[in-house]
Amino acid sequence: MIPGTFEYHKPSTLDEAVALLASLGDDAKVLSGGQSLIPMMKFRLAEPANLVDINGLEGLDYIREADGYLTIGALTREAELDRSDLIKSKYPIIHDTAHVIADPQVRNLATIGGNLAHGDPANDHPATMVALGAEVVVFGPNGSRTIGIDDFFLGPLATALKANEILTEIRIPVPPANSGGAYIKFERKVGDFAIAAVAATVTLDGSGKCVKAGIGLTNVGPTPVRAKAAEEALIGNPLTDDNIATAGRLASEASQPVGDQRGSEEYKRAVVEVLTKRALHKAKARAEGGK
């Protein structure tokens, strides 16, 4: 529970931070909220020689809508998402997600950027961002670039972020009218990673037909899993119990769980099916104007 030795750097501008990362090479880690990195260092599972603390960078902490996007600064704390009126009223799926991350102490420090950049498929935001069709903005020596969420996660703890880049912003297209989303997490106890969790978004047309659907799965694969077949099965159809049940089955088939202390593969697949159905029902209710 005591970390090894490391050098601590605290840049005050993004350019300085990126230059530091470039000069330190592979032996540096970015310290954001520190809620994943610090425990790994205390267990000596991670022993970076350098920590680049980005908490001193200005202007990376915001939640706002502009130009058809909800944009969230990477240093925005989970606790801020948890209590944001904009998030609660217009993006309840993000509120659902932030609210079940770890515990209040962790949420006070943990950042949404860190949650994504850590690349852990057990983290909660990745599946939600998959369902929402988000993009992430990263900043490196050559300025900013934008990465679509489906191209961002490459494998367990591996993302498209380069060693000299810092994730700065999350961009989510403002959903059209009659949209709803929900994130449902099933965990062994509060603060634990999910046994499985499901993020679902739907957009309905005037007749109640589903015109758009997003389904992301947490902790049942090497990356967050997009349940594509399930999404396709819903699009163009009304969200009847039967159609939702089919989507649940297809999501379960799309999941790639591995048996562990949280449950067997068989059980996790069953949980994905159940949670997908529940998340879709909730998303539908929200699209129809309910809570």
Add this chain to the structure above:
Amino acid sequence: MTELKTSAEIGGMGHSVKRKEDPRFIRGRGNYVDDVVRPGMLYMAIVRSPYAHAKILSINSEKALAHPGVAAVITGETLKEYNLHWMPTLMSDTQMVLPIDKVMYQAQEVAAVIATSRYAAADGVELVEVEYEPLEVVIDPFKALEPGAPVLRTDKEGQKDNRIFHWEAGDKAATDKAFKDADVTISQDIYIPRIHVASIETCGIVAEFDSVEGQLTLWMTSQAPHAHRTVFAMVAGHVGLSEEKIRIISPDIGGGFGGKVPIYPGYVIAIAATVVTGSPIKWVEHRRENLQADSFGRDYHMHAELAADKDGTMKALRIKTIADHGYTDAATQPSKWPAGLFAIATGSYPFEAAFCEVDGVYTNKPPGGIAYRCSFRVTEAVHAIERLVDILADDLGMDPAELRMKNFIPPEAFPYKSVLGLEYDSGNYAGALKLAMEKIGYQDLLKEQKEKRERGELMGIGISSFTEVVGAGPSKDFDILGLKMFDSAEIRIHPTGKVLVRIGVQSQGQGHETTFGQIVAEELGIPVSDIKVEHGDTDTAPYGLGTYASRSTPVAGAATAMASRKIRDKAKKIAAYLLEVSEDDLDWEPGKFFVKGVPDKAKTIQEIAFAAYTNHPQGMEAGLEAVSYYDPPNMTFPFGSYICVVDIDSGTGQVKIRRFMAVDDCGNIINPMIVEGQIHGGLTMGMAPALMEEISYDEEGNIYGGSFMEYLMPTAMETPNWETAKTCTPSPHHPIGAKGVGESATVGAPPAIVNAVVDALSHLGVRHLEIPLTPEKVWRAINGL
């Protein structure tokens, strides 16, 4: 309810006096072992084995010693020079302090690094190079008993297999016959998994040896400082440690639950390290060390059987148990009771015959078998009997409440001698269950369950009517390494009427500084605010065996009452002298003696105290003090009935405790608020293994559950709203009629929860489920997988 004999200002028995220790805890002024800092203190960290069973080929400390700040590396070879590399356990087995040639479980201590900071010590641990040669691992205790299994304790002369002990109680022949003659017999394998107390404060020590004075001072997380001092003196006498020069201070303790009764290798290494280096040494375990290497609780594999008549009359009980003790028997049972008080397995029912046997077995796991918030294997016994009763009810198609009511030992049968040899002091089991049923609305719940079941919803109701046995114990039967299990109190009344009470037991959160003051307040009528209670320092407290197994109130509480009464006897003599009457002419009411029929002619206890130092009768010794060493005539038998209501999510298998009604009877109550707190905490600690907690191992002996990521201790979020109520059946043999309550809820809660879950699924053919009732386990049961 306990009768109030004192005013709220005096605050004797039955008053919810606010805890006197809380202001310092609330203000961060508690003083725990890790708060102790000594000049020149060094820090110790421990190198632990990655293997569950391996030969040690070499230990190379060179790189560690070269690391800045590392002062020393201590190995088994260092200790061997002092013949301290092995030590006895409290069960008269032997345990390595540090190994010479072999490790026996994953996370076993292999070497210790002493350094100028915690960081340097942790770095040093990484740099100690140990070469191992893995050996065949024995994890399954049943396989450990098979012929041909590798004998693990090759160090023990004459040890030919992996059996540690065989214990039995009851009449085998009569039991076998009763089973043969019975209308109905049932049997069930029940496993109570290995769990860990996981107290919020891990174990630790600051050891300081003064080589000039030969004085060893230890600030130590100890539930039994006096017993530990004696053991240290006995084990290390040959290196010059002498009992009068060993002082153990057990300061504020952040939870014990039995986990701070054993003597861990880390303590002994730290003591050796302070002697070797001449510097004070601090060792405080990390959380993972605590979970992985410190003593576990439970790990009982039971085969339980019950015989009954068709009408539900229970006749006979038979339980055969394999107890996995890890690589050494380092349990903390009283010495003559290797299976603890498992003889309580007949529970609240009057069996005609019973037979229980327990075989202790060595495996490549950490040692233990401590009484985790349980008076020595009572939790296991209660789980067995309360599960069997429900299975019998299910088989007979009877309501489990009705079956219990039909069989309970009736109130008039006490004192009741059980067929397994215990004499229950008092009880009113039907009264407790009846109250629980009324409070929770049992009949309405049955109706609701029927309706829900028709709609396909899963709801269950579970009962546990447990009987505990606590307060070890009478000297004729109870000792630890020969030390009789009495306990003590020393009371000094100062001239101004204020009081110092010192007791032989040690609080780890129980509130002794408050409740023991209340006992004195009750007996002497002195306001509890004027009474200071001290414990935990072997240089000042009277000798006692410590706090565990709910023994503080039954034993040291009795000693406190008896010492108070000695003081009252002397006070009466002084009062008679001051009032110029004969002692026979005096009456007592809390706080004063007065002349019979003349209430104005009185002397308060404070006036008497002053006189004891200023105006005592000629021929009488001055002062007002007393000591009592109390040898209890019997154990006490708290009991209760718990009813649990669960709802189960059929999609995920998740169990939700909707309601839980706990009716407890612990005899007379000293402080209702503290009892309530004990029950709430105990219920949560009972729910934890029922639903969440377990330590298990893979075939190579790698631990699962070795950190809080995997060892699922419930938080407030998982804890339901506990409902509580009381009945009061005083202990007839205890001076204040109290029985002890700290562990009742931990013991009683698990079977109520399991019974509720099994009840919810009984229409699906489910008859039994093993704890912890994880969502997957329940989901499998629902789906017949």
